[in-house]
Amino acid sequence: MRIVLLGPPGAGKGTQALLLKERFNIPHISTGEIFREEIEKNTKLGLKIKEYVSKGLLVPDNIVIEVVRKRLSQPDCSKGWILDGFPRTVAQARALEDLLKEIGQHLDVVIYLEVPEEEAVKRLLSRGRGDDRICTLKRRFKEYLEKTSSLVDFYKKRNLLIMINGVGSIEEVHSRIIKELRKLKLYEE
Numbered sequence: 001m002r003i004v005l006l007g008p009p010g011a012g013k014g015t016q017a018l019l020l021k022e023r024f025n026i027p028h029i030s031t032g033e034i035f036r037e038e039i040e041k042n043t044k045l046g047l048k049i050k051e052y053v054s055k056g057l058l059v060p061d062n063i064v065i066e067v068v069r070k071r072l073s074q075p076d077c078s079k080g081w082i083l084d085g086f087p088r089t090v091a092q093a094r095a096l097e098d099l100l101k102e103i104g105q106h107l108d109v110v111i112y113l114e115v116p117e118e119e120a121v122k123r124l125l126s127r128g129r130g131d132d133r134i135c136t137l138k139r140r141f142k143e144y145l146e147k148t149s150s151l152v153d154f155y156k157k158r159n160l161l162i163m164i165n166g167v168g169s170i171e172e173v174h175s176r177i178i179k180e181l182r183k184l185k186l187y188e189e
């Protein structure tokens, strides 16, 4: 199973990704997490991207695409994966298409988690990650609206998109996702 999780900051992508990872036994790839680790370890890449992440700005496409290319080429990704937080721009989405063609894989489904901004902000503020302060949050939402939200149409056109109501308990949202995956015959118990 090859899944992209899409949605505004605070929609619950990371949380749902972990449940899907357990159910399907496939790696969860979060570009945000990869970046935070690189920053923590003070690597060359970490230093390059630190400013963007701390300000709530998107890291330039070429850097992100290279990171994902490397990760998806690792052996544990051969049977499937969950991408969380990538793609975030149309250029990234196109690069993903090219990359998958190149390595002979295809995307099964894009799960869009719908959560009203008010609820998302509430969740983010209670999480308290370094880039969750209110001014940085505002910028992350702006980046989302300007650069990422058009991916909804991008994937609708490709018939890959399912919309999931992201409001409710973690288990409720997970069940909604599983129900849709069953409908699409992507999953049988």
Ligand code: AMP
Binding pocket: 009, 030, 031, 032, 033, 035, 052, 053, 054, 056, 057, 058, 059, 060, 064, 084, 085, 086, 087, 088, 089, 092, 131, 140
């Ligand atoms: P996340 O953990 O997905 O909320 O990402 C945290 C931060 O990492 C974002 O605010 C961006 O600065 C950066 N980031 C993560 N994924 C991407 C991406 N696909 N494109 C650009 N920047 C990204």
